[in-house]
Amino acid sequence: MHFQLSEEHLMIQKAARDFARTECLPGVIERDEHQKFPKEQVIKLADLGFMGMMVDPAYGGSGMDTVSYVLAMEEISKIDASTSVCMSVNNSLVCWGLDTYGTKAQKHNYLTPLAQGKKDGQLYIGAFLLSEPEAGSDATSQRTTAEDKGDYYLLNGTKNWITNGNSASVYLVMAQTDASKGSRGINALIVEKNWPGVVVGAKENKLGIRGSDTHSILFNDVRVPKENRIGEDGFGFTFAMKVLAGGRIGIASQALGIASGAYELALAYSKERKAFGKEIAQHQAIQFKLADMATRIEAARLLCMRAAWEKDQHLDYSLSSSMAKVFASETAMWTTTEAVQIHGGYGYVKEYHVERLMRDAKITQIYEGTSEVQRIVISRSILK
Secondary structure (H helix, E strand, O other), rough: OOOOOOOOHHHHHHHHHHHHHHHHOOOOOHHHHHHOOOOHHHHHHHHOOOOOOOOOHOOOOOOOOOOHHHHHHHHHHHHOOOHHHHHHHHHHHHHHHHHHHOOHHHHHHHHHHHHOOEEOOEOOEEEEEEOOOOOOOOOOOOOOOEEOOEEEEEEEEEEEEEEEOOOOOOEEEEEOHHHHHHHHEEEEEEEEEOOEEEEEEEEEOOOOOOOOOOOEEEEEEEEEEHHHHEEEOOOOOHHHHHHHHHHHHHHHHHHHHHHHHHHHHHHHHHHHEEEOOEHHHOOOOHHHHHHHHHHHHHHHHHHHHHHHHHHOOOOHHHHHHHHHHHHHHHHHHHHHHHHHHHHHHHOOOHHHHHHHHHHHHHOOOOOOOOHHHHHHHHHHHHHH
């Protein structure tokens, strides 16, 4: 068992840290305030090879391992979770799904530009469409339909809470083809945003990750060629669950980064702020908060790394990814709240960043599987 990062891992970590500080930090408060999508930052992430980190280089990817992905996600998330979630969805849900289960034609047509983050010099990223108005944690209750018309599917329905909803060029859509088969009647389809019948709904006004664009997507008699189905007929639900298991590593890493960023800000502030004649870091009440922060973050980091390592070793990582996500997300929520407390009144204003990190932390307990769902996955595993 090794706890030392390789030279390559350290280089990737430094590159991500430098990028976050030089490219993401300037303007991050304003992007949050005005709900501005970080297009410039995402394009530059693509230039670094961070939008298709784990994709085979034959299809435009960087060919990195999942540990590298965790390291990069943590560093970006310390500064700007709105940028990191765009990176996470494109890497974990869209690119990995196509790289693992797509046909050669699908990889050539869609995966290559998605992994590069660009097509014809323009931003080119993807989105994952599973959630619906009445299908959140209960993902089997798909109301969106894909009616089999022979050589194409006729797609109708509505998807909710879609990250990259307006900025994406490609959607991976889960839809019900045969309701009598339940989850075995669901298909995964590749849909292009500019196809007739695809409508992008209004942008959601969110508590956190306000820079990422979250929309509802509507489908009105959209014709989807059969060759755009991923896997065999009825593979869609299994595809979604397999993809989400890896996606949880990305969101766990995002939560880890949010927690780490808040901790670093709180630690630095505690050495500057004075109360009762000395730096507040000299007060035991603050020292204990910092000690608990550091301990929980390190535990979350080890859980994330274990899940990433298991994925890289082609082991079953469904349990470890759920453990990493539930623990890291709850660590993020707790740590950011304590960071605001350490900052006192200054923590409640935007210029000190910790209030934004606290707002960003909450969603990590909800999307890509709520904390309650993760506990279901964990309990089922340990009670087998």
